[in-house]
Amino acid sequence: MNDFNEETLEVAVIGLGSMGMGVARSLLRSGITTRGFDLNPEALDEFAKAGGDVASDLADTVRTCRVVILMLVNAEQCDSVLFGEGGMAEAIPQGSVVLLGSTTSASYAKALDRKLQAHGLKMIDAPVSGGAVKASVGELSIMASGEPAAFDICGPVFEAIAAKIYPVGDEVGAGETVKMINQLLAGVHIASAAEAMALGMKAGLDPDMVFEIISNSAGSSWMFQNRVPHILQGDYSPKSMVDIFVKDLGIVLDAGKEMKFPLPIAASAHQQFLSASAAGYGKEDDAAVIKVYPGIELPKKQ
Amino acid sequence: MNDFNEETLEVAVIGLGSMGMGVARSLLRSGITTRGFDLNPEALDEFAKAGGDVASDLADTVRTCRVVILMLVNAEQCDSVLFGEGGMAEAIPQGSVVLLGSTTSASYAKALDRKLQAHGLKMIDAPVSGGAVKASVGELSIMASGEPAAFDICGPVFEAIAAKIYPVGDEVGAGETVKMINQLLAGVHIASAAEAMALGMKAGLDPDMVFEIISNSAGSSWMFQNRVPHILQGDYSPKSMVDIFVKDLGIVLDAGKEMKFPLPIAASAHQQFLSASAAGYGKEDDAAVIKVYPGIELPKKQ
Known part of the structure; x- marks a missing residue:
């Protein structure tokens, strides 16, 4: 057969x-x-x-x-x-x-x-x-x-x-290795987009204004432009879930361990996704990693 | 007068x-x-x-x-x-x-x-x-x-x-606050671009190939596209120095302390720029932060 x-x-x-x-x-x-x-x-x-x-x-x-x-x-x-x-x-x-x-x-x-x-x-x-x-x-x-x-x-x-x-x-194996490099950056960029937007809100800036300016400045990234709108719209319906980056940055860090290679920034971003998952946001959109930053009021769903 | x-x-x-x-x-x-x-x-x-x-x-x-x-x-x-x-x-x-x-x-x-x-x-x-x-x-x-x-x-x-x-x-003050948000991201993106390229080299990938693929993928950032060519060309003549990000991420973290706000990813990137400065690369281009990743051979100046 x-x-x-x-x-x-x-x-x-x-x-x-x-x-x-x-x-x-x-x-x-x-x-x-x-x-x-x-x-x-x-x-x-x-x-x-x-x-x-x-x-x-x-x-x-x-x-x-x-x-x-x-x-x-x-x-x-x-x-x-x-x-x-x-x-x-x-x-x-x-x-x-x-x-x-x-x-x-x-x-x-x-x-x-x-x-x-x-x-x-x-x-x-x-x-x-x-x-x-x-x-x-x-x-x-x-x-x-x-x-x-x-x-x-x-x-x-x-x-x-x-x-x-x-x-x-x-x-x-080479395909997965390149993808891993991409995911290291993608994960760090999502988590740092969340960190930056959270800091801006804490400082009292209008998040829509911050988004517009940063999108046109040297601080921009593909992920910043793609994910921050979810935050601005208060929409955490999963396009891609927090738990995907718990997994993918986990793969990156496991590879680092295997090769005995330090990845402190990826490790730090991974901790933020783990925090988000532990707080119950694992199945939400990965932009929900911003919810682990305390003491700020996020835009509500319109 | x-x-x-x-x-x-x-x-x-x-x-x-x-x-x-x-x-x-x-x-x-x-x-x-x-x-x-x-x-x-x-x-x-x-x-x-x-x-x-x-x-x-x-x-x-x-x-x-x-x-x-x-x-x-x-x-x-x-x-x-x-x-x-x-x-x-x-x-x-x-x-x-x-x-x-x-x-x-x-x-x-x-x-x-x-x-x-x-x-x-x-x-x-x-x-x-x-x-x-x-x-x-x-x-x-x-x-x-x-x-x-x-x-x-x-x-x-x-x-x-x-x-x-x-x-x-x-x-x-608002202008400096927005700039600080930009610098948080810019600094994290430079340091994570270095971390990702370093991991790719450690894994044996061709760095030029990695640059081309990531530039066209979701892992890209303004800084990735701007700074990684310095690494590929082995050219660390300062367009903007490592010590600028020692300072600017320092401003970000000081503001976080003032507002009592956690910034773990920015803190992790700051440590990498501090390491680079401590190792003697403070006056080199900020892409020289890749030099703190040990055990890889960086492209030589052509």
Whole structure:
């Protein structure tokens, strides 16, 4: 049964959260036969309505797929869908490619590559950047590493889901390492945007004015411009959650420990996200890290 | 003698470093009679060659000036030129405006305003952003606060030196407070850019590649794009020095202490600039903060 159709590319997306759903929709829009799996029945409904194929279990989802994209929250989930009870590693056709779209550590990516090789599978670590909106319009940035033969197989997939592919090396793990560098900065920039806006409010400045001036000054960052509006609107509905940066800065700091390398600023930002999560804001938008700064009155939801 | 010409606006620039010289040149280009003062004779020469008027001492520099711009490194220097031995506070014509272009604390700006009022002088705190290049072409961003009558007097000056004026309030101190928020972010972004690039090098990634990818990703910041090229070129000739951020993040943290407000990320970045200064890099470009990350080989000067 482990067989794929040589004529038509079939792709599976495992994990239909906001990022996975966007990727799946982009594939469908490109005319690629796309199968999907998620534990959430509502996500499966949405996917089916968009024209996706829903199978009864993980193995049936991937049985004819040349490319299997993992869009899961973390390494544990990836291990579980591949090698756990009812896992799909055995069902994926020999020679197919597992595309690791999740942000994990580079060392996990390398270990996963070895396990997949033992199953006759190729792997590309391809963490994505851009958020749910870019995912839904097929304009993600992807930092990908792996062997050239695997890249060849994934060509049409990348074309469907990404505006920009950065091929960062032939060796699995490099993609995750670059993503980690990005997440170090992204996390520090969100936490320091919150710290700066909080200080401005404490000092009695109008936060809208501060936002406008800093956006046009040397203190600006991509994250400052993207996240501070959530604070100004008092809108902490999760575009990306506090707990994602608890995880991603955790990956950064674990890598630092592994390499014996000091990362004091990343560590300090991580503590702020941990504080926010401990205070009960883990599932809110990551801009809610500003709520750990005490004694200020934040803008209310309009 | 304390008198100004009602017909023609005369302006003094005190401090002809890279920022002050740029401001002075922009004033001269606009046809404004500009006097200058600096302790460095080479700076005075350059200023005179550009068409500026050089007087024999501070008092003679300002005696006919309607606007006196302070472009000095810190509050101590401002106090010294105004109220120290041979200081100029007495010599500035009544009703003239002192424009505080330096980055100081808001509480210093407020105290200075009170002292200048006692001398019959107005004040605007007008810290600038944009760096030496923008200063020299008259395109600074200025965050200015003070009474409207003072703004009216300074109109032609702002027009000559700035691309954008942000009037942040009628009360002296607000300009410095906004600048402080900007400097918190600018300092954290430089230090975290260094930390991220250092981690990438430690992990064996090509730093040019990392720079290109992050510049186009959510981890980017104004400072990342501006300062990382110095690291890639191994060029630490000071565009802006490490010790400037030792000072500016120091101002941020002092303000936090005054307001009893925690700023853990700014504090962590400040420690990195202090480490760099302690290691002997205080007068190098602020991108030299990367030199405190041990065990990596930085790109050499080409």
